[in-house]
Every structure is written in structure tokens, then in C-alpha cells.
Amino acid sequence: MTEVALTQPRSVEDYTLLLQDMNGHMERLGHLITSLLTLARADEGNIPFEREAVRLDVLAEAVATTIEPLAAERSIVFDRHVEANVTVMGDEARLMQVAMNLLDNALMYTSKDGHVTLYLEKTSTHALLRVQDSGIGIPAEHLPHIFERFYRVDSARSRSAGGAGLGLAITKWIVTMHDGTITAESQSGKGSQFSVTLPLAKEIALSSHSHQSMVSSANEHVLSGRGVHHLKQRKETNPA
Numbered sequence: 001m002t003e004v005a006l007t008q009p010r011s012v013e014d015y016t017l018l019l020q021d022m023n024g025h026m027e028r029l030g031h032l033i034t035s036l037l038t039l040a041r042a043d044e045g046n047i048p049f050e051r052e053a054v055r056l057d058v059l060a061e062a063v064a065t066t067i068e069p070l071a072a073e074r075s076i077v078f079d080r081h082v083e084a085n086v087t088v089m090g091d092e093a094r095l096m097q098v099a100m101n102l103l104d105n106a107l108m109y110t111s112k113d114g115h116v117t118l119y120l121e122k123t124s125t126h127a128l129l130r131v132q133d134s135g136i137g138i139p140a141e142h143l144p145h146i147f148e149r150f151y152r153v154d155s156a157r158s159r160s161a162g163g164a165g166l167g168l169a170i171t172k173w174i175v176t177m178h179d180g181t182i183t184a185e186s187q188s189g190k191g192s193q194f195s196v197t198l199p200l201a202k203e204i205a206l207s208s209h210s211h212q213s214m215v216s217s218a219n220e221h222v223l224s225g226r227g228v229h230h231l232k233q234r235k236e237t238n239p240a
């Protein structure tokens with residue numbers, strides 16, 4: 001791309017577009033490298049996991065606060081239904097990545113005027129985090145494979161959106177490391193729902209982090225490309 005651009009002088013506008021394009025490519029590469037490193041380290045078993053009390057309700061509200069403007073930008077209606085006082089034991093940053101990855105997909109694979117909803121509920125033993133969308137859905141024959149590494153339902157579509165097909169593999173790994181489960185239900189053309197269950201913390205433990213500090217780390221996820229990278233890129237390369 002740069003070789004062709006450098007063959008002759010170009011206008012400031014052309015150079016600006018080129019730099020914006022390159023910025024998008026760098027973002028995608030950065031995201032891909034982070035994902036590959038995460039999985040490589042996961043395979044080695046040498047990623048340290050925190051095990052602290054995490055208030056999932058505070059985390060879900062913080063993630064929702066970060067996601068809201070990104071959904072609005074895409075004219076997607078975003079709702080949240082978050083039950084109070086849901087505490088699990090685990091790694092707050094990794095659990096935030098789970099919510100971000102699922103919401104990234106939900107927003108990415110839902111078109112304008114669609115709906116995305118984040119739910120958090122609890123049973124007597126488990127927390128249940130669900131991300132539901134009214135998007136393009138996943139055909140039944142693909143559904144059993146979407147948690148596999150590099151699996152994309154429609155690679156042409158995903159490539160244009162910058163997807164590497166690693167988000168759900170990482171998400172499943174994090175959930176499994178928390179003794180949880182993740183399942184997907186979908187109807188092609190109608191939408192999808194991803195459900196995560198995590199065991200509740202046995203004893204009542206106080207979370208060390210406030211809503212505001214979690215909003216800051218949720219924003220950081222977006223800025224560092226660890227979550228909602230597709231949407232961030234879209235914003236950068238297409239500011240309108």
C-alpha cells in the first residue's frame with residue numbers, strides 16, 4: 001500500500017486517508033498480536049490469574065457505560081438489565097475482557113436500528129451474564145465451531161471488519177479458567193445470544209473497585225484494543 005502511494009506526490013487529503021488506513025491496519029495487527037500472545041501464553045499455562053472478589057454488577061454497569069456511546073454511534077439500541085450484588089471470585093480484567101468481547105461481536109454483527117442487550121442475573125449458585133443481539137445471527141452448521149481459534153462464519157465479512165476469529169476462543173478460555181461455562185444460541189437472520197455462567201463467591205466478599213475505577217479500565221480496554229477494537233477502528237477510519 002505504501003509503495004504504491006510513494007510512487008508519486010499526492011495531495012494532503014490523500015496522505016491523510018493513507019495514514020488513517022495505515023492506522024487501522026496497525027490497530028488490527030496490534031490486536032492480532034495481543035490475541036495470539038494471550039493464547040500462546042494460555043497454552044503454556046503461564047498467565048497469572050488474579051483471584052479476588054469481583055462485583056460483576058459493578059463491572060457490567062461500567063462496561064455498559066463504555067459501550068453506550070459506541071452503540072449510539074452505530075444507531076444500535078443498547079439496553080442493560082443488571083441485578084445488584086453479584087459477586088464472583090476471579091480476575092477482574094479478564095472478566096471485563098469476556099464482557100467486552102461478547103459486546104464487540106454483538107455490536108459488530110448487528111446492523112443499524114438493531115438491539116443489543118446486556119443481562120446480569122444470579123441463581124442461588126451462579127452468576128449469569130448474557131449478551132443478546134438482533135443481528136445477522138449464526139447459521140446452525142457454524143454454531144458448534146465458533147469457539148474454535150480462527151473460526152469465522154464468513155471470512156470475507158469478518159476480514160473487512162478486522163476480525164481474526166480469536167475473540168471467542170479467548171473468551172471461552174477465560175470463562176473455563178473461572179470454572180464457568182459459555183454457550184451460544186442463534187438463529188440466522190434473527191440474532192444471537194451468548195450466555196456465561198460463573199460460580200458465585202461462597203462468602204460475601206467486598207469488591208475493592210468502585211464503579212468509576214471500573215469505567216476507567218473499561219475505557220482503557222477500548223483504547224488499548226483489548227476490547228471493542230472493531231468499533232474503535234471504524235470510528236478512526238470513518239469518523240463520520
Ligand SMILES: Nc1ncnc2c1ncn2[C@@H]1O[C@H](COP(=O)(O)OP(=O)(O)OP(=O)(O)O)[C@@H](O)[C@H]1O
Pocket residue numbers: 035105106109133135136137138146151152153154158162163164165166167168169192
Ligand atoms: N453476535 C454475533 N452475531 C453473529 N455472528 C457472530 C457473533 N459473535 C460471533 N460471531 C461469528 O463468530 C465468529 C468468531 O467470533 P470471534 O469473536 O471469535 O472472532 P472475530 O470477531 O471474527 O475476531 P476477533 O478475534 O477480533 O474477535 C465471527 O467471525 C462471526 O462470524
Ligand SMILES: [Mg+2]
Pocket residue numbers: 101104105163166167168
Ligand atoms: Mg470477536
